Amino acid sequence: xxxxxxxxxxxxxxxxxxxxxxxxxxxxxxxxxxxxxxxxxxxxxxxxxxxxxxxxxxxxxxxxxxxxxxxxxxxxxxxxxxxxxxxxxxxxxxxxxxxxxxxxxxxxxxxxxxxxxxxxxxxxxxxxxxxxxxxxxxxxxxxxxxxxxxxxxxxxxxxxxxxxxxxxxxxxxxxxxxxxxxxxxxxxxxxxxxxxxxxxxxxxxxxxxxxxxxxxxxxxxxxxxxxxxxxxxxxxxxxxxxxxxxxxxxxxxxxxxxxxxxxxxxxxxxxxxxxxxxxxxxxxxxxxxxxxxxxxxxxxxxxxxxxxxxxxxxxxxxxxxxxxxxxxxxxxxxxxxxxxxxxxxxxxxxxxxxxxxxxxxxxxxxxxxxxxxxxxxxx
Numbered sequence: 001x002x003x004x005x006x007x008x009x010x011x012x013x014x015x016x017x018x019x020x021x022x023x024x025x026x027x028x029x030x031x032x033x034x035x036x037x038x039x040x041x042x043x044x045x046x047x048x049x050x051x052x053x054x055x056x057x058x059x060x061x062x063x064x065x066x067x068x069x070x071x072x073x074x075x076x077x078x079x080x081x082x083x084x085x086x087x088x089x090x091x092x093x094x095x096x097x098x099x100x101x102x103x104x105x106x107x108x109x110x111x112x113x114x115x116x117x118x119x120x121x122x123x124x125x126x127x128x129x130x131x132x133x134x135x136x137x138x139x140x141x142x143x144x145x146x147x148x149x150x151x152x153x154x155x156x157x158x159x160x161x162x163x164x165x166x167x168x169x170x171x172x173x174x175x176x177x178x179x180x181x182x183x184x185x186x187x188x189x190x191x192x193x194x195x196x197x198x199x200x201x202x203x204x205x206x207x208x209x210x211x212x213x214x215x216x217x218x219x220x221x222x223x224x225x226x227x228x229x230x231x232x233x234x235x236x237x238x239x240x241x242x243x244x245x246x247x248x249x250x251x252x253x254x255x256x257x258x259x260x261x262x263x264x265x266x267x268x269x270x271x272x273x274x275x276x277x278x279x280x281x282x283x284x285x286x287x288x289x290x291x292x293x294x295x296x297x298x299x300x301x302x303x304x305x306x307x308x309x310x311x312x313x314x315x316x317x318x319x320x321x322x323x324x325x326x327x328x329x330x331x332x333x334x335x336x337x338x339x340x341x342x343x344x345x346x347x348x349x350x351x352x353x354x355x356x357x358x359x360x361x362x363x364x365x366x367x368x369x370x371x372x373x374x375x376x377x378x379x
Contacts, residue, residue, distance in 0.1 A: 009102055010109045014116055015041045016096070016358050017147060021120045023355040024143025025127060027135030042358055045095030054098050058372050059365075062315045066094045069308040069350075072301050076275040083276025083300065089351045093361045100365020104373060114154035118168070121147045125175050141181035142348075145188065146359045148172045149335060152191060153363060156331055157370055165195055183345070187338050194334025198327040205329035208321060212314050215337070219294060219344055227258040254291050254345070261295040265303075272302035289352060293343040296351070309350070313340055319368040323375050332367045339363070 019038050022030060030038075048054055055063055073087035103110070121144055127133050128140050135143075148169070155165050169192040176184045204211075260279050267273075277300045278287040290296040298306045313336075320332040339360050343349045348356040 006106060006109060009099070009106065010113060012041070012044065012099060013103055013113055013362065016099075016355075016362060017113070017117050017120060017150065020143055020146060020355040020359055021124055023353075024124055024135055024140050025133050027139050029134040038355070042092050042354060043095075045099045046091050048095055048098040048102075049091070054101060056101075056372055058319045059097075059101055059368055062097065062312055062319070062368075063094055065308055065312050065315065066090060066097070069301075069305060069312070070094070072305050072308065073275045076271065076301050080274025080276065083274060086275050086300070086351050089354065089357070092354065093350055093357055096358045096361040097365040097368075100362045100367075101369040102365075103362070104366050104369025110154045111158050114151045114158065117147045117151035117154070121151065121172065125179070128179060137179065137181065139353075141176065141179070141184040142346075142353065142356055144172065144176065144181070145184045145342075146356055146363075148188060149191060149338065150359060150363060152195070153335060153366065156195065157366075162195060166192060169195070187342065190338055191334060194331050194337075198330040198334075202326040202330050205321070205326040205333055208317050208329075208333065211333060211337070212317055215340055216310070218341075222344055223258055223262070223292065223295065226254050227262060229255050257288055257291060258295060261290045261292070261299055265295070265298045268302060269298075270302045271304055272298065272300045275300050289347050291345060291347065293347045293349045293351075296347045316364050316368060320371045321375070322371045325374060328374065329371065332371060335363060335367060 019041060022034060023038075026034075049063070049067075052060070070087050070090040073083065073090060077084040077087060124133075124140060124143055124147070128137075133140060152165055152169060155168070169188055173185055173188045173192070176182075176188060257279060264273060264277075264279070278289060279299075280287045290299060294306060294309070297309050317333060317336050320329055320336060322328045322332075339349070346353065349360060350357060
């Protein structure tokens with residue numbers, strides 16, 4: 001019976017990685033049948049929420065706060081008449097967090113999943129080089145990034161040599177440089193730094209409250225700087241320098257979207273405009289994502305929803321502490337940092353890009369589970 005459960009769990013995790021690969025290959029052009037299959041795979045772990053024995057004291061608080069966020073989205077949907085899917089997305093994220101917790105308890109199988117992720121990454125890279133993909137570069141880059149993070153995390157947990165992990169990460173970084181995926185390169189290099197410096201900087205892992213505080217400050221400064229970039233002379237100077245040497249602009253459209261998001265939040269700061277709210281005040285008939293999960297949640301369910309989301313992220317970070325081995329904590333916290341910073345520029349943590357959201361929560365659950373097991377505190 002246990003062998004069967006283990007096989008099902010491994011198959012589920014491999015399915016999640018496979019669907020991230022498919023989404024990166026085809027994007028919105030995925031056949032309807034495949035999309036339906038994705039929905040079934042993503043929804044299946046939701047049944048785990050009812051099994052409280054799966055959670056420990058440490059992880060139970062995360063599930064409870066996430067359920068509160070889900071309830072907030074649901075009631076907001078009832079009042080505003082739309083956005084029910086977002087409450088469902090939060091449920092899916094809880095389910096995959098629990099899958100990660102279960103996966104952390106396996107004594108076998110993790111190495112095979114890591115190898116699958118490596119093969120998927122190489123496959124995705126060579127398809128993109130040969131112009132065989134229908135998805136845009138950003139989608140492909142996100143797929144490569146999270147398949148890489150997942151593989152590296154699994155290799156690290158399995159005790160693979162740091163030199164081998166570093167060589168693999170450098171190879172992926174070269175791939176991303178070749179494909180001109182600058183954001184992905186920065187995040188992969190941050191991952192590599194976390195692995196290589198984990199022993200020397202392990203003392204920093206005990207300062208998780210400081211990590212969280214610095215992240216909040218970074219988030220606020222980033223939003224204000226981009227939103228009001230036209231008012232900062234230094235931004236123009238930096239942009240001119242970048243444009244001169246790379247031919248690229250630092251403007252991505254967020255300098256137009258984020259000021260509107262901040263203004264919308266100020267109108268209804270407590271409970272937001274409604275679960276399904278998106279920016280629709282830009283020219284044209286199209287609605288716009290905030291391209292920042294923290295702004296998007298604040299627009300939809302207000303600062304109340306944002307507080308719940310940030311509390312969850314804080315608890316996830318806190319649960320990554322391994323008292324007996326702080327260098328492991330440092331690597332885990334680096335992965336956390338990559339994910340929360342990624343969501344400063346995208347909306348993938350609880351909505352929009354569900355293939356990436358599933359991987360993010362799977363990784364959170366896996367790292368929390370491993371940390372709790374290694375600390376011997378799981379109850």
